[in-house]
Amino acid sequence: xxxxxxxxxxxxxxxxxxxPALVAFCGFYVAKADTKLFNKASQVVLVRQGDRTVxxxxxxxxxxxxxxxxxxxxxxxxxxxxxxxxxxxxxxxxDAYSAPRLVEYFDEDPCQQILYERAMPMPRASAVAGGMAxxxxxxxxxxVKIEAQYTVGEYDILILSALQSTGLETWLRESxxxxxxxxxxxxxxxxxxxxxxxxxRVNLKEQAKxxxxxxRPIQVAYESPKFMLPIRLGMVNADGxxxxxxxxxxxxxxVETTNYRTVKLxxxxxxxxxxxxxxxxxxxxxxxxxxxxxxLSAIFTEYAWDTSWCDPCAADPLSSAELRQLGVFWVxxxxxxxxxxxxxxxxxxxxxxxxxxxxxxxxxxAHFPEDLVFxxxxxxxxxxxxxxxxxxxxxxxxxxxxxxYRAELTQRHEREAQNLAGLTGWNITDIRRTxxxxxxxxxxxxxxxxxxx
Amino acid sequence: MIxxxxxxxxxxxRDPRHYQIAILSALLAYGMLGxxxxxxxxxxxxxxxxxxxxxxxxxxxxxxxSFDPRSPLISGLSLCLLLRTDDIELALAAAVVAVASKFIxxxxxxxxxxxxxxxxxxLMALTGRVWVSPGQWGNVAFFAFLMACLGGLVVNRASRSDxxxxxxxxxxxxxxxxxxxxxxxxxxxxxxLQNGALLLFTFFMISDPRTTPNSRVGxxxxxxxAACGAWYIQFRVFRTNGPLWSLAICSLAVPLIDWLLPAxxxxxxxxxxxxxxxxATKPQRIPFKEVHI
Numbered sequence: 001x002x003x004x005x006x007x008x009x010x011x012x013x014x015x016x017x018x019x020p021a022l023v024a025f026c027g028f029y030v031a032k033a034d035t036k037l038f039n040k041a042s043q044v045v046l047v048r049q050g051d052r053t054v055x056x057x058x059x060x061x062x063x064x065x066x067x068x069x070x071x072x073x074x075x076x077x078x079x080x081x082x083x084x085x086x087x088x089x090x091x092x093x094x095d096a097y098s099a100p101r102l103v104e105y106f107d108e109d110p111c112q113q114i115l116y117e118r119a120m121p122m123p124r125a126s127a128v129a130g131g132m133a134x135x136x137x138x139x140x141x142x143x144v145k146i147e148a149q150y151t152v153g154e155y156d157i158l159i160l161s162a163l164q165s166t167g168l169e170t171w172l173r174e175s176x177x178x179x180x181x182x183x184x185x186x187x188x189x190x191x192x193x194x195x196x197x198x199x200x201r202v203n204l205k206e207q208a209k210x211x212x213x214x215x216r217p218i219q220v221a222y223e224s225p226k227f228m229l230p231i232r233l234g235m236v237n238a239d240g241x242x243x244x245x246x247x248x249x250x251x252x253x254x255v256e257t258t259n260y261r262t263v264k265l266x267x268x269x270x271x272x273x274x275x276x277x278x279x280x281x282x283x284x285x286x287x288x289x290x291x292x293x294x295x296l297s298a299i300f301t302e303y304a305w306d307t308s309w310c311d312p313c314a315a316d317p318l319s320s321a322e323l324r325q326l327g328v329f330w331v332x333x334x335x336x337x338x339x340x341x342x343x344x345x346x347x348x349x350x351x352x353x354x355x356x357x358x359x360x361x362x363x364x365x366a367h368f369p370e371d372l373v374f375x376x377x378x379x380x381x382x383x384x385x386x387x388x389x390x391x392x393x394x395x396x397x398x399x400x401x402x403x404x405y406r407a408e409l410t411q412r413h414e415r416e417a418q419n420l421a422g423l424t425g426w427n428i429t430d431i432r433r434t435x436x437x438x439x440x441x442x443x444x445x446x447x448x449x450x451x452x453x
Numbered sequence: 454m455i456x457x458x459x460x461x462x463x464x465x466x467r468d469p470r471h472y473q474i475a476i477l478s479a480l481l482a483y484g485m486l487g488x489x490x491x492x493x494x495x496x497x498x499x500x501x502x503x504x505x506x507x508x509x510x511x512x513x514x515x516x517x518x519s520f521d522p523r524s525p526l527i528s529g530l531s532l533c534l535l536l537r538t539d540d541i542e543l544a545l546a547a548a549v550v551a552v553a554s555k556f557i558x559x560x561x562x563x564x565x566x567x568x569x570x571x572x573x574x575x576l577m578a579l580t581g582r583v584w585v586s587p588g589q590w591g592n593v594a595f596f597a598f599l600m601a602c603l604g605g606l607v608v609n610r611a612s613r614s615d616x617x618x619x620x621x622x623x624x625x626x627x628x629x630x631x632x633x634x635x636x637x638x639x640x641x642x643x644x645x646l647q648n649g650a651l652l653l654f655t656f657f658m659i660s661d662p663r664t665t666p667n668s669r670v671g672x673x674x675x676x677x678x679a680a681c682g683a684w685y686i687q688f689r690v691f692r693t694n695g696p697l698w699s700l701a702i703c704s705l706a707v708p709l710i711d712w713l714l715p716a717x718x719x720x721x722x723x724x725x726x727x728x729x730x731x732x733a734t735k736p737q738r739i740p741f742k743e744v745h746i
Contacts, residue, residue, distance in 0.1 A: 088567045165636075186637035210700060225691040252581075258693045259589040259645065263489065369640035378582040379491070379539055 015142040041243040054327025072198040085153030096315035098303035098358040100385030110405035140169035154207035254379040285424035303358035361384035477530035504529035531569035590649020623680035668716030672708035
């Protein structure tokens with residue numbers, strides 16, 4: 001018997017007059033009213049234990065809700081209870097909790113030194129990045145079967161199966177979804193793997209009744225040995241590389257990809273203090289440079305930590321209620337509502353049994369030809385993207401230590417400038433100018449350099 | 454003087470294990486320095502030392518004539534390249550299992566499992582606290598090419614390149630065949646085959662001449678079974694590291710294949726293996742001390 005698969009998320013959208021446009025999940029794409037598709041950052045939460053997966057997909061679609069539609073390959077015909085509409089705030093919390101962060105240290109008077117630290121979060125990931133009878137008849141004639149249909153929250157959802165991609169493509173197009181050219185080729189392989197298609201569009205009446213202005217994330221729960229995320233459909237009409245953030249929540253440990261290199265983001269470097277006011281630029285430039293260094297073929301781990309604590313915390317840890325809402329089914333609801341978990345309880349490791357991995361990938365068809373495949377590892381080593389600001393002491397003490405401190409400060413600033421240039425690729429001269437420091441004195445000329453001058 | 458150097462190097466060059474040790478060491482250095490493998494030099498040193506120590510102790514326990522460090526070095530280096538764990542004790546256990554398995558699991562004078570393979574698969578199955586990161590190599594074509602060349606050199610020296618080429622051919626057919634059937638672009642199967650971990654498996658693990666069947670037909674049959682198993686685990690059961698699991702399972706069939714298709718057994722560093730014939734039809738117990746491990 002065929003063990004098919006998993007989830008996939010793909011977005012296709014359609015925009016046609018009076019009909020749903022499109023949207024994107026999983027790095028998928030977002031469509032504007034016209035045909036042009038623009039890439040946006042997508043966020044996905046993957047909750048995994050054994051063969052059970054809960055997938056949450058969020059997008060930052062800001063257009064007219066009636067122009068929104070998604071198509072997501074799923075392994076089985078989902079029952080209504082397997083579909084849920086989540087809250088965007090949960091993803092924002094996950095994002096803030098796991099984002100790369102700046103840590104500040106303030107130098108004390110060198111004569112009586114004590115250091116303390118303060119953490120601040122990084123920019124959020126989102127900142128970076130017809131008639132029923134007629135429809136059924138048409139579906140049948142095209143080899144498309146409407147397996148189920150539900151209204152969940154503000155979405156009308158169809159579960160489709162298809163015999164061939166051209167039939168599915170035609171049906172979607174006839175039903176008002178505009179499929180990007182080339183999507184049929186990708187649909188073929190999903191159909192041959194016996195995947196079903198989860199199609200959602202906004203029910204405007206329900207949306208008005210519920211009073212939501214933003215589109216909320218769609219969650220699906222399913223059981224399948226496949227642990228992967230389909231990105232191929234989203235790349236069909238992609239306008240350049242796309243950005244995807246995956247928050248993987250596992251009871252076992254860190255999650256990594258098995259068919260692409262998973263690399264840790266550089267961390268722990270001292271950078272100039274002015275980065276504090278340019279953190280989003282720093283983060284984007286650093287990520288771009290690191291991705292380029294990996295030949296645009298790697299996925300970056302930005303955070304890996306037991307969710308029961310953090311150090312330093314960019315945001316409070318998630319409460320058990322929040323984790324359950326995200327689909328972490330093995331965590332008991334402790335009844336603490338949205339009350340955050342403690343920041344420093346260094347608890348029994350794995351007390352909540354949830355280990356979080358934040359993965360960030362910039363991908364395009366040339367470097368990521370196949371869907372992302374993941375595995376849970378037993379690695380519970382903590383990791384975070386963390387960058388250190390050291391504020392210089394500006395007092396006027398004149399003890400020996402203070403004199404020595406001032407002499408070393410120049411070298412420290414130079415190291416910070418070099419670090420920043422290395423991480424981001426920014427021009428070292430510009431960095432020094434912004435830091436208001438001079439370049440280090442050139443090495444004295446060699447004796448032979450003056451001979452023939 | 455040149456003649457003297459040649460005389461000195463000739464026996465070294467004759468044994469493919471020397472090439473294998475050099476290449477695995479170079480790959481480990483590249484992995485640690487260039488690819489940021491999740492293993493540090495301290496852990497590597499501990500794994501290698503444990504493998505050597507286990508070999509020494511087993512040599513004494515089984516009353517072998519001499520201690521040969523080459524095989525445990527190869528097993529230790531392979532473990533450093535493939536095995537990942539947070540617990541150093543499990544890494545040590547893997548080194549012990551790898552080397553000790555050669556002495557314990559023996560049929561007709563041959564050890565049954567590739568040492569590295571059984572250590573990794575055994576610990577993954579029993580503890581769930583070790584893993585292999587097949588994506589750690591990336592898919593840089595240059596690197597794949599380099600590994601293939603270097604690996605090819607080793608297997609050619611080991612005179613068992615047939616099993617490697619047969620495995621590649623069968624596995625490629627299956628992977629490309631599935632993609633063609635699904636209508637996937639060929640960049641997908643190509644990307645899957647450009648995996649450094651797969652190349653390492655193909656050129657350095659399944660090619661182990663001491664654990665593959667003795668006859669050429671048997672080896673090709675073995676490669677076919679291993680490729681089918683790897684494909685099934687990878688693409689039908691959807692588990693990672695299909696080749697590793699498949700090799701461990703298929704190794705159990707090697708005595709049967711040797712029985713069905715008898716031939717001479719391979720010995721390391723012997724230019725004329727005919728001198729060490731073992732008639733499989735008349736199983737002949739080889740004195741343990743004569744076996745190179």
